[in-house]
Amino acid sequence: MNVALRFDPVRLPDHCQDLRQEVRDFLREQVVQGVYDPTARSHGYEDICRFAKAVSERGWIGMAWPREYGGQERSFLERYVVSEEMLVARAPTRRYFVADRQSGPTLIRYASEPIKQRVLPQIIAGEAMFCIGMSEPNSGSDLFAAQAKATKVDGGWRLNGAKIWTTGAQHADYMIGLFRTSQPTRENRRHGLTSFLVDMHADGIKVSPIEMINGVMEFNEVLFDDVFLPDENVIGEIDGAWKQATSELAYERSGPERFLETFGAMRAFLTAVEGTDDTRLQEGLGRLIAQLHTMRRMSVSVAGMLEAGREPVTEASIVKDLGTVWDQALPKELRTLISLMDYDQYDVQAYRERMDFYTRMAPKLTIQGGTTEILRGIVARGLGLR
Known part of the structure; x- marks a missing residue:
């Protein structure tokens, strides 16, 4: 058996430690200015948006992305340091975190150029919140069993079905959703899934928050009733999104x-x-x-x-x-x-x-x-x- 599993010993370089102190100083300022309370059970939506703008001004959203899309081409290790400090300080990163971590890189790699030019600058500016539409009510994390459908129509696609446990959907501007565009084959159960960029403000979308036992409403059920998407919102290969999804989850x-x-x-x-x-x-x-x-x-x-x-x-x-x-x-x-x-x-x-x-x-x-x-x-x- 040939096992390729490995964890190389990686050390954070000195410039990452300098960045760590910069982030700590920034977070201390945000708390002093009353932007957020690190001991709060949850953060208000206005505070989340205000914090995202402040992080954007520091250049810490999309910092590892190509410069042609507004990024700084800094390293994943530098991004790691920023994320780590934000988490330890319980900073309200919800507005941009998913987009910065995985949705943006997915769009850079697979989306059409018009989508990249329109959406990526919104993420960099801290003005676009993303959610991920994968799990479904009757299949959970078994993505092969996804049944939410995208049906081809003139000029685009119609979405019908449901997604569940969708974090932040009640505030999201966009979803990267996995939908069934054809049936799997006997030889390939992974066949038939396609990724789409979904405008969460489109007609036919209903979001229902799910309250957790700690009182926080973080998860949601999202229903799609004949939601129209133009052709340019297809992300990557039709019927071949499984590899894209697994690549995206490596970031997540x-x-x-x-x-x-x-x-x-x-x-x-x-x-x-x-x-x-x-x-x-x-x-x-x-x-x-x-x-x-x-x-x-x-x-x-x-x-x-x-x-x-x-x-x-x-x-x-x-x-x-x-x-x-x-x-x-x-x-x-x-x-x-x-x-x-x-x-x-x-x-x-x-x-x-x-x-x-x-x-x-x-x-x-x-x-x-x-x-x-x-x-x-x-x-x-x-x-x-x-």
């Missing part, structure tokens, strides 16, 4: 967001136990930090592969699987450690409030971006086991 599944979503719980824990000399707490915390460091090294390695022009689909799936399982379990691990504390010695009230939020958030983590079962199937295929 490998970043620091896959193991830093509940990091705020650890920060609250560190504040609660500051100055402790309890060896049990120190040992438990050290173990968690060592695990976090390992996943970060793997994630940085994938960023290095993307920088080199590779498509590390299997490696990205491993990062996503390990990262989200760890991220999901972190609140429980911290609750176990906090039970060892002397409550008379430490103030744990603020910690309890943050822990409640992250505990309620955690269940979604192994669903978004592909379930653990789907990811492990991809890894098995990459290792030649299926």
Whole structure:
């Protein structure tokens, strides 16, 4: 069996560390100016838009894109540093994050030139929010089973069907959606899927937010009722979008967001136990930090592969699987450690409030971006086991 799996040891160069300090200073200014509150359960839409404009002015949206489309052709490693600092500081990046991470690169690679010229500058300016339309109510993360249809008509296509667990759809301007344009064949179950750029303001689209148990409405169900799209909105090859989709997911599944979503719980824990000399707490915390460091090294390695022009689909799936399982379990691990504390010695009230939020958030983590079962199937295929 020939296994091509590898994680090269990649170190962030010195100029990335200089950039890290620049981002930290910027975020500190944003908090002082009241643009956002890093302890808030969620951020208002106006604050999200205001923050996106400020990030755009710094040149940190599309920073790794070609200059011909408004990018700066900076490295994936530099982008990684910016993303990491934003996540740790709980910055309100929702307005531009998906577009910067994966939708923009997908358009650059596969979209028609009129679409590139019209849409990419909107992303760079922090004025276009994207969502991803893949999962469906009756098939979940099994994209081969997608049934939402795109039917060819004069001058374009008509969309009908539904997508679900669509993050940010209620505020999105565009969706990159996967629709069935013909039936799969016996020889190729992947055949028949096509990617489209969907204008989320088009007639016939209905978005229904799904409230999570922590009170945040992040996911949505999106219904398409005879939605018209012009021909230029086809992204890439008709009936051959599966390779595009897997390439796109390499961007989505490998970043620091896959193991830093509940990091705020650890920060609250560190504040609660500051100055402790309890060896049990120190040992438990050290173990968690060592695990976090390992996943970060793997994630940085994938960023290095993307920088080199590779498509590390299997490696990205491993990062996503390990990262989200760890991220999901972190609140429980911290609750176990906090039970060892002397409550008379430490103030744990603020910690309890943050822990409640992250505990309620955690269940979604192994669903978004592909379930653990789907990811492990991809890894098995990459290792030649299926």
